[in-house]
Amino acid sequence: MSGVRVLVGTRKGAFILTSDGKRERWEVSGPHFAGWEMYHLKGSPADPNRLYASQCSGWFGQIIQRSDDGGKTWTQPGTPPGERTTPEGAPKGESNKFVYDTSSETGKALTTHQFYDGTQHPWEFKRVWHLEPSLSDPDTVYAGVEDAALFRSKDGGKSWQELSGLRGHGTGPKWQPGAGGMCLHTIVLDPSNPQRMFVAISAAGAFRTDDAGKTWRPINRGLKSQYIPDPEAEVGHCVHRIAMHRSRPGVLFMQKHWDVMRSDNAGDLWQEISGNLPTDFGFVVDVHAHEPETVYVVPIKSDGEHFPPDGKLRVYRSRSGGNEWEALTKGLPQRDCYVNVLRDAMAVDSLDECGVYFGTTGGQVYCSPDAGDNWAPIVRDLPAVLSVEVQTLP
Amino acid sequence: MIRVVLPAHLRGLAHVAGEVELEIKGPATQRSVVDALEASYPMLRGTIRDHVTQQRRPFLRFFACEEDLSHESPDAPLPDAVVSGKEPLLIVGAIAGG
Numbered sequence: 001m002s003g004v005r006v007l008v009g010t011r012k013g014a015f016i017l018t019s020d021g022k023r024e025r026w027e028v029s030g031p032h033f034a035g036w037e038m039y040h041l042k043g044s045p046a047d048p049n050r051l052y053a054s055q056c057s058g059w060f061g062q063i064i065q066r067s068d069d070g071g072k073t074w075t076q077p078g079t080p081p082g083e084r085t086t087p088e089g090a091p092k093g094e095s096n097k098f099v100y101d102t103s104s105e106t107g108k109a110l111t112t113h114q115f116y117d118g119t120q121h122p123w124e125f126k127r128v129w130h131l132e133p134s135l136s137d138p139d140t141v142y143a144g145v146e147d148a149a150l151f152r153s154k155d156g157g158k159s160w161q162e163l164s165g166l167r168g169h170g171t172g173p174k175w176q177p178g179a180g181g182m183c184l185h186t187i188v189l190d191p192s193n194p195q196r197m198f199v200a201i202s203a204a205g206a207f208r209t210d211d212a213g214k215t216w217r218p219i220n221r222g223l224k225s226q227y228i229p230d231p232e233a234e235v236g237h238c239v240h241r242i243a244m245h246r247s248r249p250g251v252l253f254m255q256k257h258w259d260v261m262r263s264d265n266a267g268d269l270w271q272e273i274s275g276n277l278p279t280d281f282g283f284v285v286d287v288h289a290h291e292p293e294t295v296y297v298v299p300i301k302s303d304g305e306h307f308p309p310d311g312k313l314r315v316y317r318s319r320s321g322g323n324e325w326e327a328l329t330k331g332l333p334q335r336d337c338y339v340n341v342l343r344d345a346m347a348v349d350s351l352d353e354c355g356v357y358f359g360t361t362g363g364q365v366y367c368s369p370d371a372g373d374n375w376a377p378i379v380r381d382l383p384a385v386l387s388v389e390v391q392t393l394p
Numbered sequence: 395m396i397r398v399v400l401p402a403h404l405r406g407l408a409h410v411a412g413e414v415e416l417e418i419k420g421p422a423t424q425r426s427v428v429d430a431l432e433a434s435y436p437m438l439r440g441t442i443r444d445h446v447t448q449q450r451r452p453f454l455r456f457f458a459c460e461e462d463l464s465h466e467s468p469d470a471p472l473p474d475a476v477v478s479g480k481e482p483l484l485i486v487g488a489i490a491g492g
Binding site: 033035036057058059060061062063076079081082090091092093094096097099 | 401402403404406407408409432436437438439440441442444445446451453454487488
């Protein structure tokens with residue numbers, strides 16, 4: 001019987017939650033990397049046992065971890081513990097080396113970006129927010145980092161190179177940090193076109209490449225952000241998350257700082273689909289595994305009050321691709337709930353009856369095995385959840 | 395033989411339980427000790443000092459013999475008691491919450 005593996009990153013470690021296809025009984029493994037901030041874990045679509053994890057700390061910086069056995073054991077890629085040599089020679093210990101590309105051949109001048117106070121500020125690497133493994137090659141993985149840039153590894157995470165066309169395409173000095181920092185947090189790969197991918201940056205906006213990352217262009221037309229001088233500027237928008245259904249890679253859904261948006265032309269133009277949501281602020285957005293017009297968001301009261309409206313934790317589902325939303329509440333706390341759901345903390349599985357998952361800053365991870373109709377907590381008391389990913393296992 | 399005490403999280407990364415003992419060729423300095431530490435435990439590269447600038451990470455400090463050596467030159471000789479192995483070099487995470 002098929003099953004699911006839920007990869008949970010928290011403020012103080014990683015947890016792996018597994019269940020069979022019924023998704024009623026769960027085994028909890030962890031904490032892995034106890035005490036470390038685990039921003040994101042994700043499995044390779046090409047090899048479900050290959051997992052990548054971003055581990056970081058204000059003291060010790062960035063670490064990349066990799067598992068080749070579904071999370072049972074982990075190593076820093078290229079640096080097996082206790083071994084002075086590897087088949088490639090002495091371990092270089094460079095799996096955590098993220099250096100912006102400033103070479104004259106491939107890189108761009110290391111420009112500045114806008115800081116909180118409006119002055120220009122140099123790019124400084126801080127951490128990896130998001131890891132996106134290639135759809136076809138387990139050794140290729142993309143990393144979205146703070147300060148915002150996109151890196152790629154083609155050797156299983158042992159070494160990383162910046163795709164500098166993004167940071168260097170010209171609008172960098174207008175990018176600015178959001179409240180969480182200036183982070184590249186979303187990477188969406190087009191399953192029908194290996195040359196195309198989408199990224200999103202807070203607060204710069206969404207960008208698309210059609211040549212596998214060499215060149216990029218902003219795709220923010222139709223976005224309106226009242227908190228920047230020109231609400232319809234080319235860049236500067238605080239995009240929180242983008243989601244796509246693999247059967248329709250030209251259709252994108254976006255949770256912006258405020259506003260839920262949709263594009264039917266791969267980001268060339270966006271339209272608002274907030275409709276009857278109680279608030280259109282939020283962080284997560286995701287799409288049903290089998291119904292490309294079924295979309296999920298978790299409305300959050302405001303940017304100043306990062307908790308659900310009225311103390312009620314409600315997932316909203318649209319079955320019409322937006323505008324018409326229904327509240328999903330069965331099994332979720334409907335009083336005195338003041339948690340947040342962060343941008344990388346929602347995912348869906350692809351079992352016949354689509355499961356939907358999300359984690360909260362209160363440490364709960366909820367599962368709905370029936371596309372959102374009913375919810376139950378898998379765990380209630382983890383550290384604050386930063387990210388949730390799901391693998392559907394054969 | 396130089397003795398080095400690592401913060402708990404770095405002991406976990408390096409898969410060591412207690413103090414680390416290092417042979418240093420040439421003068422024992424902060425730089426030569428961290429060089430030797432990183433050669434023996436390459437998974438620690440980038441965690442104590444920046445990969446590129448080689449600057450000590452801002453929230454880490456070097457203590458020994460009840461003295462804060464953090465702002466000494468990285469090429470200054472370590473105290474005799476550290477060189478002889480009588481006292482360890484302590485790599486300490488600053489207490490900054492979290």
